[in-house]
Amino acid sequence: MKMKFIPMMFFFLVYLGINKMYAQEQPQANGDTISPKIEEVKKSIDLLKTEIDILKKIKFSGYIQGQFQLADRVGTKTYEGGDFSPISDKRFMVRRGRLKLAYMGDLTQYVLQIDVTEKGFALKDAYASFTEPWLKTFGITVGVFNRPFGFEIPYSSSLRESPERARMSQILFPGERDLGAELVIQAPKTVRIWSGFKLEAGLFSGNGINPDFKEIKDFIGHLTYTGSTKNELFKYSAGVSYYNGKVYQGTKYIYSMNTLKDNMTKGFTVDSAAINKGGYAKREYFGADIQLIIATPVIGITQLRGEFIMGQQPAYDNLGSTSTSDATFSKTPPTRDTYIRKFNGAYFYLVQNIGKSKFGIVVKYDWYDPNTDVKGQDVIPTYSYTDGTGTVIPNNKTLLTASDIKYQTLGIGVNYKMTENIKWTVYGAWVVNEKTGITGYGGDLYDNVYTLRMQYKF
Numbered sequence: 028m029k030m031k032f033i034p035m036m037f038f039f040l041v042y043l044g045i046n047k048m049y050a051q052e053q054p055q056a057n058g059d060t061i062s063p064k065i066e067e068v069k070k071s072i073d074l075l076k077t078e079i080d081i082l083k084k085i086k087f088s089g090y091i092q093g094q095f096q097l098a099d100r101v102g103t104k105t106y107e108g109g110d111f112s113p114i115s116d117k118r119f120m121v122r123r124g125r126l127k128l129a130y131m132g133d134l135t136q137y138v139l140q141i142d143v144t145e146k147g148f149a150l151k152d153a154y155a156s157f158t159e160p161w162l163k164t165f166g167i168t169v170g171v172f173n174r175p176f177g178f179e180i181p182y183s184s185s186l187r188e189s190p191e192r193a194r195m196s197q198i199l200f201p202g203e204r205d206l207g208a209e210l211v212i213q214a215p216k217t218v219r220i221w222s223g224f225k226l227e228a229g230l231f232s233g234n235g236i237n238p239d240f241k242e243i244k245d246f247i248g249h250l251t252y253t254g255s256t257k258n259e260l261f262k263y264s265a266g267v268s269y270y271n272g273k274v275y276q277g278t279k280y281i282y283s284m285n286t287l288k289d290n291m292t293k294g295f296t297v298d299s300a301a302i303n304k305g306g307y308a309k310r311e312y313f314g315a316d317i318q319l320i321i322a323t324p325v326i327g328i329t330q331l332r333g334e335f336i337m338g339q340q341p342a343y344d345n346l347g348s349t350s351t352s353d354a355t356f357s358k359t360p361p362t363r364d365t366y367i368r369k370f371n372g373a374y375f376y377l378v379q380n381i382g383k384s385k386f387g388i389v390v391k392y393d394w395y396d397p398n399t400d401v402k403g404q405d406v407i408p409t410y411s412y413t414d415g416t417g418t419v420i421p422n423n424k425t426l427l428t429a430s431d432i433k434y435q436t437l438g439i440g441v442n443y444k445m446t447e448n449i450k451w452t453v454y455g456a457w458v459v460n461e462k463t464g465i466t467g468y469g470g471d472l473y474d475n476v477y478t479l480r481m482q483y484k485f
Contacts, residue, residue, distance in 0.1 A: 089126040090185045090484035095119050099473035106194045106436075107456050107476040121145055122480070123184055127152070134158045138172075150236060151204060156211075164218075166211040168229075171236055174205050175227035175249040176268045177334050178316040179374065188378050189438050190454050190478045193393035195336060195372030199312065201356060206239055207231030209247075225251050233272045233310070235356040243307055245272030260322045268314035273307035274341040277361035281308065282426065284368065284400040293400050294425025295366065308365050310355075312338035327380035337371035340397070342430065368398045368431070385445065389454075391438040398431035403461025406431050406468070429468055433461045440478075452480040 095118070098105065102113040108122055127140040140152035154170030173181040179196050180203050191197070209229025214221040226248070233245035251266035281303050282295040316334035323329070343355055343363040355361075374393035381387060406427045440454030455477045462470055 084131050086129045086131065087127070088129070088485060089124075090482055091124045092122040092184075092480055092482045093119075094122055094190070094478055094480035096479075097477045099475045103474050103476065105456075105458075105474055105476050106197050107191050107478060122190070125151065125185075134160055134163070162214075164212060164214050166213075167208065168211060169208045171204050171206050172209075173203050174200055174231065174247055175209055175229060176200065176247050176270055176312070177249065177314050177336065178264075178266065178318060178332065179334060185482065185484050188376070188387065188389035188442055188452075189391050189440060190452060190480055193372070193374035193391075193395070194434055194436060195374065195393060195395040198395060198397075199336065199340070199372075202235050204236055205231040205233065205245075205247075206236065207244070223252050223254050225253070231272075233274075237356055237358050240360050241273065241275055241307075243273045245270065245310070247272075262320040264318045266316050268312070268316070268336075270310065270312035270314075270338070272310040274310050274343075274355050274365065275360055276303055276306045276308055276365045277343070278364050279304040280364040282364060282366045284398070287425065292425060293405060294427055308341040308367055309339060310341055312336055312340075325382065327382045327384075328378075329380075330376065330378035332376040332378075333373065335371070335373040337399075338369070340368055340370050342366045342368070366430075369400060370395070370397050371399055372396060385443055387442045387444075389438070389440045389442065391440075392436070393438075394433065394435040396433040398427075401427060401431055403432065403463045406461070407464035408466075429463075429465060432463060432468060435459045448483055448485055450482045450484070452478065452482070454478045454480070 094108075096108065096111075098111050098116045101111065101116045103111045103116065105111065108120065111118060121144040124143045125140060126143070127138065129139075130137040134157060136156045138152050138154055138156075140150075142149045142151050150171065152170075152172055154168055154172040156166055156168040158164075158166040175181065177196075179187075179192050180200050184192075192203075196203075207229050209227055211225070211227050213225040216222045227250075228246070228248040230244040231247055232239035233241060247268075247270050249266055249268045251264060253262075253264040255262040279299050279301050281298045283298070284293060285296045286292070287294050287296070314334060314336040317332070319329075319331040321329045321331075341355060343357075343361050343365060372393070372395035374391065377390040379388045405425070406429075407425065436456055436458045438454060438456045440452055443451040445451060455475070457475045459471055460468065460474075462468070
Protein backbone atom coordinates (compact mmCIF):
# COMPACT_ATOMS: atom_id res chain seq x y z
CA MET A 28 0.00 0.00 0.00
CA LYS A 29 1.68 3.17 -1.18
CA MET A 30 0.96 6.10 1.15
CA LYS A 31 0.87 8.84 -1.52
CA PHE A 32 -0.76 11.36 0.83
CA ILE A 33 2.39 11.63 2.98
CA PRO A 34 4.69 13.31 0.44
CA MET A 35 1.82 15.52 -0.72
CA MET A 36 1.18 16.66 2.82
CA PHE A 37 4.83 17.44 3.48
CA PHE A 38 5.28 19.39 0.26
CA PHE A 39 2.13 21.39 1.05
CA LEU A 40 3.44 22.29 4.51
CA VAL A 41 6.82 23.28 3.09
CA TYR A 42 5.08 25.41 0.49
CA LEU A 43 3.07 27.23 3.18
CA GLY A 44 6.21 27.71 5.25
CA ILE A 45 8.08 29.29 2.36
CA ASN A 46 5.19 31.64 1.56
CA LYS A 47 4.84 32.67 5.18
CA MET A 48 8.53 33.29 5.58
CA TYR A 49 8.68 35.29 2.38
CA ALA A 50 5.71 37.42 3.44
CA GLN A 51 7.34 38.20 6.79
CA GLU A 52 10.74 39.03 5.42
CA GLN A 53 9.78 40.85 2.22
CA PRO A 54 9.28 44.33 3.75
CA GLN A 55 12.80 44.26 5.22
CA ALA A 56 14.40 43.49 1.83
CA ASN A 57 17.36 42.11 3.77
CA GLY A 58 19.27 39.47 1.80
CA ASP A 59 21.33 38.49 4.85
CA THR A 60 18.10 37.55 6.69
CA ILE A 61 16.42 35.72 3.80
CA SER A 62 19.42 33.57 2.79
CA PRO A 63 19.61 31.55 6.04
CA LYS A 64 15.89 30.94 5.86
CA ILE A 65 16.21 29.58 2.33
CA GLU A 66 19.06 27.32 3.42
CA GLU A 67 16.90 25.96 6.23
CA VAL A 68 14.10 25.25 3.77
CA LYS A 69 16.50 23.42 1.43
CA LYS A 70 17.69 21.25 4.32
CA SER A 71 14.10 20.50 5.24
CA ILE A 72 13.32 19.51 1.66
CA ASP A 73 16.39 17.23 1.51
CA LEU A 74 15.35 15.60 4.78
CA LEU A 75 11.84 15.21 3.45
CA LYS A 76 13.11 13.50 0.29
CA THR A 77 15.15 11.08 2.41
CA GLU A 78 12.11 10.22 4.50
CA ILE A 79 9.99 9.73 1.39
CA ASP A 80 12.61 7.38 -0.08
CA ILE A 81 12.40 5.31 3.11
CA LEU A 82 8.61 5.24 2.99
CA LYS A 83 8.72 4.03 -0.61
CA LYS A 84 10.64 0.96 0.55
CA ILE A 85 7.98 0.01 3.09
CA LYS A 86 5.00 -1.96 1.86
CA PHE A 87 1.95 -3.20 3.73
CA SER A 88 -0.10 -6.00 2.19
CA GLY A 89 -2.47 -8.67 3.32
CA TYR A 90 -5.55 -10.73 2.67
CA ILE A 91 -8.47 -12.26 4.49
CA GLN A 92 -10.34 -15.43 3.54
CA GLY A 93 -13.85 -15.77 4.94
CA GLN A 94 -15.69 -18.98 4.11
CA PHE A 95 -18.66 -21.25 4.71
CA GLN A 96 -18.20 -25.04 4.61
CA LEU A 97 -20.51 -28.03 4.50
CA ALA A 98 -19.31 -31.55 5.37
CA ASP A 99 -20.89 -34.96 4.77
CA ARG A 100 -21.51 -35.50 8.47
CA VAL A 101 -20.99 -33.95 11.89
CA GLY A 102 -17.49 -34.17 13.32
CA THR A 103 -15.85 -34.78 9.95
CA LYS A 104 -12.06 -35.08 10.16
CA THR A 105 -10.59 -33.27 7.21
CA TYR A 106 -7.62 -31.45 5.72
CA GLU A 107 -9.91 -28.82 4.21
CA GLY A 108 -9.28 -26.31 6.98
CA GLY A 109 -9.19 -28.64 9.99
CA ASP A 110 -11.65 -30.98 11.69
CA PHE A 111 -15.30 -30.03 12.20
CA SER A 112 -16.90 -29.73 15.61
CA PRO A 113 -18.23 -33.06 16.98
CA ILE A 114 -21.76 -31.59 16.86
CA SER A 115 -21.69 -29.76 13.51
CA ASP A 116 -21.41 -30.40 9.79
CA LYS A 117 -21.59 -26.69 8.81
CA ARG A 118 -19.35 -23.82 9.79
CA PHE A 119 -18.31 -20.24 9.14
CA MET A 120 -14.65 -19.44 9.61
CA VAL A 121 -11.90 -16.98 8.83
CA ARG A 122 -9.45 -19.39 7.26
CA ARG A 123 -6.63 -16.88 6.97
CA GLY A 124 -6.28 -13.27 8.06
CA ARG A 125 -2.82 -12.15 7.01
CA LEU A 126 -1.08 -8.81 7.48
CA LYS A 127 2.41 -8.44 6.04
CA LEU A 128 5.01 -5.72 6.50
CA ALA A 129 7.98 -5.73 4.13
CA TYR A 130 10.95 -3.37 3.88
CA MET A 131 12.63 -3.67 0.49
CA GLY A 132 16.14 -2.29 0.19
CA ASP A 133 18.33 -2.50 -2.88
CA LEU A 134 19.97 -5.72 -1.68
CA THR A 135 18.14 -6.35 1.58
CA GLN A 136 14.69 -7.36 2.70
CA TYR A 137 12.89 -7.55 6.02
CA VAL A 138 9.52 -9.32 6.33
CA LEU A 139 7.10 -9.70 9.22
CA GLN A 140 3.77 -11.47 8.65
CA ILE A 141 1.07 -12.40 11.15
CA ASP A 142 -2.16 -14.40 10.90
CA VAL A 143 -5.22 -13.33 12.91
CA THR A 144 -8.41 -15.42 12.88
CA GLU A 145 -11.16 -16.40 15.31
CA LYS A 146 -8.73 -19.05 16.59
CA GLY A 147 -6.23 -16.44 17.72
CA PHE A 148 -2.96 -14.82 16.73
CA ALA A 149 -0.07 -16.65 15.03
CA LEU A 150 3.31 -15.67 13.63
CA LYS A 151 3.81 -16.70 10.01
CA ASP A 152 7.02 -14.99 8.83
CA ALA A 153 9.82 -13.10 10.54
CA TYR A 154 12.98 -13.02 8.48
CA ALA A 155 15.70 -10.86 6.95
CA SER A 156 17.54 -11.51 3.71
CA PHE A 157 20.68 -10.07 2.14
CA THR A 158 22.22 -10.33 -1.34
CA GLU A 159 25.93 -9.63 -1.83
CA PRO A 160 26.60 -6.44 -3.88
CA TRP A 161 29.33 -7.71 -6.21
CA LEU A 162 27.86 -10.52 -8.32
CA LYS A 163 24.34 -10.09 -6.93
CA THR A 164 24.05 -13.87 -7.09
CA PHE A 165 24.45 -15.13 -3.52
CA GLY A 166 21.92 -14.37 -0.81
CA ILE A 167 21.27 -15.37 2.79
CA THR A 168 17.91 -15.57 4.58
CA VAL A 169 17.63 -15.95 8.37
CA GLY A 170 14.56 -16.31 10.58
CA VAL A 171 11.15 -17.96 10.24
CA PHE A 172 10.10 -18.53 6.62
CA ASN A 173 8.77 -21.11 4.16
CA ARG A 174 10.67 -24.35 3.92
CA PRO A 175 12.38 -24.43 0.49
CA PHE A 176 10.93 -27.78 -0.57
CA GLY A 177 8.96 -28.28 -3.78
CA PHE A 178 6.46 -25.88 -5.31
CA GLU A 179 3.26 -26.02 -3.25
CA ILE A 180 4.83 -25.33 0.16
CA PRO A 181 6.14 -21.80 -0.61
CA TYR A 182 3.31 -20.95 -3.05
CA SER A 183 1.08 -18.31 -1.47
CA SER A 184 -2.37 -19.34 -0.26
CA SER A 185 -3.73 -16.10 -1.73
CA LEU A 186 -2.73 -17.26 -5.23
CA ARG A 187 -3.50 -20.96 -4.97
CA GLU A 188 -6.62 -22.00 -6.89
CA SER A 189 -7.73 -24.64 -4.37
CA PRO A 190 -8.65 -23.66 -0.79
CA GLU A 191 -5.97 -25.86 0.78
CA ARG A 192 -2.70 -27.55 -0.01
CA ALA A 193 -2.65 -31.28 -0.71
CA ARG A 194 -2.97 -33.70 2.21
CA MET A 195 0.63 -34.80 1.60
CA SER A 196 1.94 -31.24 1.93
CA GLN A 197 -0.01 -30.58 5.13
CA ILE A 198 1.18 -33.77 6.82
CA LEU A 199 4.84 -33.58 5.86
CA PHE A 200 5.17 -29.80 6.27
CA PRO A 201 2.54 -28.57 8.76
CA GLY A 202 2.43 -24.79 8.88
CA GLU A 203 4.81 -24.61 5.88
CA ARG A 204 7.34 -22.56 7.90
CA ASP A 205 10.39 -23.44 9.96
CA LEU A 206 13.11 -21.66 11.89
CA GLY A 207 16.52 -21.59 10.23
CA ALA A 208 18.89 -20.07 7.68
CA GLU A 209 19.31 -20.69 3.97
CA LEU A 210 21.66 -19.81 1.13
CA VAL A 211 20.05 -18.72 -2.15
CA ILE A 212 22.04 -18.81 -5.38
CA GLN A 213 20.54 -17.23 -8.49
CA ALA A 214 22.32 -15.16 -11.13
CA PRO A 215 20.71 -11.85 -12.19
CA LYS A 216 18.62 -11.81 -15.37
CA THR A 217 21.45 -10.13 -17.28
CA VAL A 218 23.40 -13.41 -17.05
CA ARG A 219 21.14 -15.27 -19.48
CA ILE A 220 22.85 -18.66 -19.35
CA TRP A 221 22.50 -19.18 -15.61
CA SER A 222 19.66 -16.90 -14.54
CA GLY A 223 17.10 -19.68 -15.03
CA PHE A 224 18.69 -21.80 -12.31
CA LYS A 225 17.96 -21.25 -8.63
CA LEU A 226 19.36 -23.17 -5.67
CA GLU A 227 17.96 -22.86 -2.16
CA ALA A 228 19.74 -24.81 0.57
CA GLY A 229 19.57 -24.36 4.32
CA LEU A 230 19.64 -25.73 7.85
CA PHE A 231 16.46 -25.70 9.91
CA SER A 232 15.35 -26.64 13.41
CA GLY A 233 13.01 -29.27 11.94
CA ASN A 234 10.37 -28.40 14.53
CA GLY A 235 8.21 -25.87 12.70
CA ILE A 236 7.52 -22.58 14.48
CA ASN A 237 8.32 -24.11 17.86
CA PRO A 238 11.34 -23.84 20.15
CA ASP A 239 14.46 -25.49 18.75
CA PHE A 240 15.52 -28.18 21.24
CA LYS A 241 17.52 -30.52 18.97
CA GLU A 242 21.30 -30.45 18.72
CA ILE A 243 21.08 -31.86 15.17
CA LYS A 244 19.61 -29.62 12.46
CA ASP A 245 17.68 -30.59 9.32
CA PHE A 246 18.90 -29.91 5.79
CA ILE A 247 16.49 -28.83 3.03
CA GLY A 248 17.48 -28.15 -0.57
CA HIS A 249 15.58 -27.23 -3.74
CA LEU A 250 17.11 -26.80 -7.21
CA THR A 251 14.87 -25.37 -9.95
CA TYR A 252 15.12 -24.25 -13.54
CA THR A 253 12.65 -21.79 -15.08
CA GLY A 254 12.36 -20.84 -18.74
CA SER A 255 10.02 -19.70 -21.50
CA THR A 256 9.74 -19.28 -25.24
CA LYS A 257 10.66 -15.89 -26.75
CA ASN A 258 7.05 -14.82 -27.04
CA GLU A 259 6.40 -16.10 -23.48
CA LEU A 260 3.28 -17.98 -24.58
CA PHE A 261 4.83 -21.11 -23.08
CA LYS A 262 6.53 -21.04 -19.69
CA TYR A 263 7.94 -23.97 -17.77
CA SER A 264 9.66 -24.79 -14.50
CA ALA A 265 11.00 -27.98 -12.95
CA GLY A 266 12.74 -28.77 -9.70
CA VAL A 267 14.13 -31.44 -7.42
CA SER A 268 14.08 -31.33 -3.62
CA TYR A 269 15.80 -33.15 -0.79
CA TYR A 270 15.15 -33.23 2.95
CA ASN A 271 17.53 -34.88 5.42
CA GLY A 272 16.62 -34.50 9.06
CA LYS A 273 16.36 -36.13 12.45
CA VAL A 274 13.52 -36.71 14.90
CA TYR A 275 14.29 -36.97 18.61
CA GLN A 276 13.50 -40.34 20.20
CA GLY A 277 11.76 -39.81 23.52
CA THR A 278 11.83 -43.46 24.65
CA LYS A 279 13.84 -46.60 23.92
CA TYR A 280 10.97 -48.13 21.90
CA ILE A 281 11.50 -47.70 18.15
CA TYR A 282 8.97 -49.42 15.89
CA SER A 283 9.66 -50.20 12.23
CA MET A 284 7.99 -52.31 9.53
CA ASN A 285 9.09 -55.92 9.09
CA THR A 286 7.75 -59.31 8.00
CA LEU A 287 6.36 -61.00 11.08
CA LYS A 288 6.77 -64.56 12.32
CA ASP A 289 4.41 -66.21 9.85
CA ASN A 290 6.62 -64.91 6.99
CA MET A 291 3.51 -63.54 5.33
CA THR A 292 2.09 -60.68 7.36
CA LYS A 293 3.82 -57.34 7.67
CA GLY A 294 3.62 -55.22 10.78
CA PHE A 295 5.59 -53.21 13.29
CA THR A 296 8.36 -54.81 15.31
CA VAL A 297 10.08 -53.05 18.17
CA ASP A 298 13.71 -52.31 18.92
CA SER A 299 13.93 -51.64 22.67
CA ALA A 300 17.66 -51.17 23.17
CA ALA A 301 18.34 -48.74 26.00
CA ILE A 302 20.66 -46.72 23.74
CA ASN A 303 17.67 -45.70 21.59
CA LYS A 304 16.39 -43.18 24.15
CA GLY A 305 17.79 -39.75 23.43
CA GLY A 306 18.89 -40.78 19.94
CA TYR A 307 17.50 -39.66 16.60
CA ALA A 308 15.37 -41.32 13.93
CA LYS A 309 16.03 -40.39 10.31
CA ARG A 310 13.57 -38.25 8.38
CA GLU A 311 14.33 -38.24 4.64
CA TYR A 312 12.30 -36.96 1.67
CA PHE A 313 12.97 -36.97 -2.07
CA GLY A 314 10.83 -34.73 -4.28
CA ALA A 315 10.35 -33.65 -7.90
CA ASP A 316 8.02 -30.95 -9.23
CA ILE A 317 7.06 -29.49 -12.61
CA GLN A 318 4.91 -26.55 -13.76
CA LEU A 319 3.73 -25.64 -17.29
CA ILE A 320 1.88 -22.50 -18.41
CA ILE A 321 0.40 -22.29 -21.91
CA ALA A 322 -1.29 -19.12 -23.16
CA THR A 323 -3.61 -19.20 -26.18
CA PRO A 324 -5.74 -16.27 -27.42
CA VAL A 325 -9.00 -18.24 -27.60
CA ILE A 326 -8.87 -20.81 -24.81
CA GLY A 327 -7.02 -18.66 -22.30
CA ILE A 328 -4.21 -19.56 -19.92
CA THR A 329 -3.74 -23.25 -19.09
CA GLN A 330 -1.61 -24.31 -16.12
CA LEU A 331 -0.42 -27.82 -15.31
CA ARG A 332 1.39 -28.63 -12.05
CA GLY A 333 2.58 -31.79 -10.42
CA GLU A 334 4.78 -32.90 -7.54
CA PHE A 335 5.83 -36.30 -6.20
CA ILE A 336 7.45 -36.99 -2.81
CA MET A 337 8.68 -40.22 -1.28
CA GLY A 338 10.83 -41.13 1.69
CA GLN A 339 10.92 -42.16 5.33
CA GLN A 340 8.79 -40.48 7.99
CA PRO A 341 9.03 -40.98 11.77
CA ALA A 342 6.03 -40.31 14.03
CA TYR A 343 5.62 -40.09 17.79
CA ASP A 344 2.44 -42.12 18.14
CA ASN A 345 0.42 -44.88 16.57
CA LEU A 346 -2.97 -44.07 18.01
CA GLY A 347 -4.96 -44.10 14.81
CA SER A 348 -4.69 -40.46 13.78
CA THR A 349 -5.08 -39.86 10.04
CA SER A 350 -1.93 -37.78 10.28
CA THR A 351 1.34 -39.61 10.76
CA SER A 352 3.69 -36.71 11.34
CA ASP A 353 2.01 -33.74 12.98
CA ALA A 354 2.97 -35.19 16.34
CA THR A 355 6.68 -34.90 15.51
CA PHE A 356 6.42 -31.13 15.94
CA SER A 357 6.18 -30.21 19.62
CA LYS A 358 7.11 -27.42 22.01
CA THR A 359 9.12 -29.70 24.30
CA PRO A 360 11.18 -32.89 23.79
CA PRO A 361 8.73 -35.80 23.37
CA THR A 362 8.33 -38.71 25.75
CA ARG A 363 6.48 -41.06 23.38
CA ASP A 364 7.53 -44.05 21.29
CA THR A 365 8.74 -43.60 17.71
CA TYR A 366 7.15 -45.28 14.65
CA ILE A 367 8.98 -45.25 11.32
CA ARG A 368 7.25 -45.68 7.95
CA LYS A 369 8.10 -45.39 4.28
CA PHE A 370 5.65 -43.18 2.39
CA ASN A 371 4.85 -41.58 -0.95
CA GLY A 372 2.41 -39.00 -2.23
CA ALA A 373 1.69 -36.63 -5.08
CA TYR A 374 -0.62 -33.90 -6.36
CA PHE A 375 -1.64 -32.73 -9.85
CA TYR A 376 -3.36 -29.48 -10.85
CA LEU A 377 -5.16 -28.48 -14.03
CA VAL A 378 -6.04 -24.77 -13.95
CA GLN A 379 -7.90 -23.29 -16.92
CA ASN A 380 -8.83 -19.64 -17.31
CA ILE A 381 -11.94 -19.30 -19.46
CA GLY A 382 -10.75 -17.12 -22.32
CA LYS A 383 -10.40 -13.51 -21.26
CA SER A 384 -13.18 -13.74 -18.70
CA LYS A 385 -12.79 -13.45 -14.94
CA PHE A 386 -13.65 -17.13 -14.42
CA GLY A 387 -11.27 -20.04 -14.00
CA ILE A 388 -11.70 -23.78 -13.41
CA VAL A 389 -9.43 -25.94 -11.24
CA VAL A 390 -9.24 -29.73 -11.14
CA LYS A 391 -6.92 -31.21 -8.54
CA TYR A 392 -6.03 -34.79 -7.63
CA ASP A 393 -3.73 -35.88 -4.81
CA TRP A 394 -2.87 -38.98 -2.84
CA TYR A 395 -0.91 -39.74 0.30
CA ASP A 396 0.14 -43.25 1.29
CA PRO A 397 1.69 -43.07 4.78
CA ASN A 398 2.87 -46.69 4.76
CA THR A 399 3.86 -48.13 1.39
CA ASP A 400 4.78 -51.50 2.95
CA VAL A 401 1.11 -52.43 3.41
CA LYS A 402 -2.23 -52.18 1.61
CA GLY A 403 -5.64 -51.53 3.06
CA GLN A 404 -6.46 -55.21 3.49
CA ASP A 405 -3.29 -55.64 5.59
CA VAL A 406 -4.46 -53.09 8.15
CA ILE A 407 -6.25 -55.38 10.61
CA PRO A 408 -6.34 -55.30 14.41
CA THR A 409 -5.00 -58.86 14.92
CA TYR A 410 -3.80 -61.83 12.92
CA SER A 411 -3.03 -65.52 13.48
CA TYR A 412 -0.29 -67.81 12.19
CA THR A 413 0.52 -71.52 12.35
CA ASP A 414 3.81 -72.65 13.90
CA GLY A 415 5.91 -75.62 12.76
CA THR A 416 3.77 -78.13 14.66
CA GLY A 417 0.52 -76.99 13.09
CA THR A 418 -0.63 -75.10 16.17
CA VAL A 419 -2.56 -71.89 15.43
CA ILE A 420 -1.22 -68.93 17.41
CA PRO A 421 -3.88 -66.18 17.55
CA ASN A 422 -3.92 -62.49 18.51
CA ASN A 423 -0.41 -61.47 17.49
CA LYS A 424 -0.81 -57.77 16.78
CA THR A 425 0.54 -56.09 13.66
CA LEU A 426 0.19 -52.72 15.45
CA LEU A 427 -1.18 -51.24 12.21
CA THR A 428 -3.78 -48.51 12.70
CA ALA A 429 -5.66 -45.82 10.80
CA SER A 430 -2.32 -44.00 10.56
CA ASP A 431 -1.37 -46.53 7.85
CA ILE A 432 -4.34 -45.89 5.52
CA LYS A 433 -3.89 -44.39 2.06
CA TYR A 434 -6.11 -41.45 1.03
CA GLN A 435 -6.96 -40.01 -2.38
CA THR A 436 -8.71 -36.68 -2.97
CA LEU A 437 -10.36 -35.23 -6.07
CA GLY A 438 -11.08 -31.52 -5.98
CA ILE A 439 -13.08 -29.49 -8.51
CA GLY A 440 -13.70 -25.77 -8.23
CA VAL A 441 -14.51 -22.48 -9.92
CA ASN A 442 -12.74 -19.19 -9.21
CA TYR A 443 -14.24 -15.80 -10.05
CA LYS A 444 -11.97 -12.77 -9.82
CA MET A 445 -14.64 -10.18 -9.23
CA THR A 446 -12.21 -7.23 -8.93
CA GLU A 447 -8.49 -6.74 -8.47
CA ASN A 448 -9.05 -7.23 -4.74
CA ILE A 449 -11.91 -9.74 -4.47
CA LYS A 450 -11.90 -13.40 -5.51
CA TRP A 451 -14.71 -15.93 -5.00
CA THR A 452 -14.11 -19.69 -4.87
CA VAL A 453 -16.58 -22.57 -4.98
CA TYR A 454 -14.85 -25.90 -4.38
CA GLY A 455 -15.69 -29.52 -3.61
CA ALA A 456 -13.25 -32.08 -2.20
CA TRP A 457 -14.17 -35.76 -2.56
CA VAL A 458 -12.01 -38.06 -0.42
CA VAL A 459 -11.55 -41.83 -0.78
CA ASN A 460 -9.72 -44.00 1.76
CA GLU A 461 -8.51 -47.59 1.63
CA LYS A 462 -10.86 -50.20 3.06
CA THR A 463 -9.41 -52.01 6.08
CA GLY A 464 -10.30 -54.46 8.81
CA ILE A 465 -10.26 -51.75 11.47
CA THR A 466 -13.57 -50.81 13.05
CA GLY A 467 -14.89 -47.67 11.41
CA TYR A 468 -12.68 -48.05 8.34
CA GLY A 469 -14.34 -51.02 6.65
CA GLY A 470 -15.54 -48.74 3.85
CA ASP A 471 -15.16 -45.27 2.52
CA LEU A 472 -15.66 -42.58 5.16
CA TYR A 473 -18.20 -39.80 4.77
CA ASP A 474 -15.63 -36.99 4.78
CA ASN A 475 -16.27 -34.91 1.65
CA VAL A 476 -16.23 -31.13 2.17
CA TYR A 477 -17.68 -28.26 0.10
CA THR A 478 -16.35 -24.71 0.42
CA LEU A 479 -17.62 -21.27 -0.54
CA ARG A 480 -14.93 -18.63 0.04
CA MET A 481 -14.50 -14.90 -0.49
CA GLN A 482 -10.97 -13.51 -0.43
CA TYR A 483 -10.12 -9.82 -0.12
CA LYS A 484 -6.50 -8.97 -0.89
CA PHE A 485 -4.70 -5.66 -0.87
